[in-house]
Amino acid sequence: MNILQIPRTDYPKYRQNQALKKYLFLLLLLNIAFAGSAQEFSSSEAFWKNLSAHCGKAYEGKLISPESDSRFNGKLIMHVRSCEEGKIRIPFFVGEDRSRTWVLTQEGNGLIQLKHDHRHEDGSEDRVTQYGGKASNTGSATTQFFPADQFTANLLPAAVGNVWWITLDDTSFTYNLRRLGSETLFTVRFDLTEPVEPPAAPWGWTD
Template structure:
């Protein structure tokens, strides 16, 4: 367990670790923070704060007609200590926000769904937690008990967030034991104008 990560932004943890290492006059440098995959991943996520990007669906099984012909936009809109909120817009539908937070045990992904008046959708706050260290670029989130209660069929869902700095951000879903797959990728090389706030934002 790494409770410090839940209390401090990962970028600050990395900065402090680097400063401490530079002040030492003997012994090996402290590289723990710089080599912790989840800390590196979080720092990459935070580096996108305030920016918005266009995306496209690269996999959808079964096909989802609601995404066809729609402009897809993600906006890394809010970055607080231990929390990053990323609205995901599908055309004029601004109901979806990905909420990524740090916990004492790892990283958590939740889906905040809102109606146009800002009230919560009946199906919202589903998601899950990491079960391992993942990698610098990729973190998997396994469905939690709330998700299984809200949508029993989604009990085996695994969501994936990928951040390849300067190149690509990806959000993906697979449902283990089935053919259910979804993946959308965003081009980090071409930031766009800031979109309107999400519903309820």
């Protein structure tokens, strides 16, 4: 039966039914959209939550890259030292060298940014500092990728092809760097099953 065949007395009821169907259909679409958004952001939020669970703890690591690097011959320790709203700072100690801090920032769009804060012993910024990149997608609960950003390309032209990534599971945290188009690969793995005594404050920290 089409509209022309509906008795006049039933037509308002028909219109109400059609409007209700449209409303329910739009509601379904909205639910799907919101569910998709929740799923989109859940992976980076899960990663952030899992990393935040280590706040205050320090762990020893080992260089596991295929090639050795004499700059990292000392004891390697990461310390999830500062966890503010939307920002986690992780000093990375190499022996007595306390110049390096990884800074992770949670962006409003659900993506995570990685920056490298390098300091001199007197606390002043190194000439090469604040390089890194922002994740191009929400990644997963266990892995986040950070391709070099424009600031990094301007500061270090050779690093334009850098891609950093961090993996995190119940037993280990790895920090990795691959320079596309070259043989450069750096990976250090930290054992999360055995916390160690945190070192002294990194250079430039007042607390």
